[in-house]
Amino acid sequence: MEINERIFYLLDKQDKKAKDLANYIGISASSVSAWKTENSYPSSKYLISISEFFDVSIDFLVTGIDDRSEEDYLSADENELIETYKQLDRRGQHRVHATIYEEIDRIKEEKSTSSKD
Numbered sequence: 001m002e003i004n005e006r007i008f009y010l011l012d013k014q015d016k017k018a019k020d021l022a023n024y025i026g027i028s029a030s031s032v033s034a035w036k037t038e039n040s041y042p043s044s045k046y047l048i049s050i051s052e053f054f055d056v057s058i059d060f061l062v063t064g065i066d067d068r069s070e071e072d073y074l075s076a077d078e079n080e081l082i083e084t085y086k087q088l089d090r091r092g093q094h095r096v097h098a099t100i101y102e103e104i105d106r107i108k109e110e111k112s113t114s115s116k117d
Contacts (some may be wrong), residue, residue, distance in 0.1 A: 001064055003042065004035040010054045015076040025049040 001009065018036075025046045034040050042050060051058045052103055059103040060066035074082070085096060 002039075003061055004039060006064060007032075007042070007050065007054075007060060008036050010056065012113045014054060016053075020036065021050070021053055 003063060004020060007021070008018075010016070012108065014093065018032045019029045022032045026049075027046070047058050049062060051061055054061075057066050
């Protein structure tokens with residue numbers, strides 16, 4: 001996978017828009033689109049900003065190799081949940097934990113019921 005393909009993979013994986021990337025690094029949206037449609041590549045002067053936008057290392061952008069696994073990169077929804085959780089007081093965080101464990105128990109119960117059928 002080339003760097004341009006990796007950028008569009010990250011856009012999709014993180015549920016981000018090419019237009020937002022373009023705005024973040026200070027170029028036109030059509031320039032970002034050209035990376036995909038014309039198989040062109042971003043200038044090296046943008047690599048730091050692109051890596052910051054996606055919260056990945058420059059090594060990952062260039063080589064596809066990183067110390068973190070794919071599972072370490074969170075989607076926009078997952079990041080939103082974490083940021084929202086951080087805004088809660090201890091009582092709110094405790095309630096979130098309780099709800100999560102109730103949902104895990106429900107899913108386990110549904111799986112065990114369906115496997116018996």
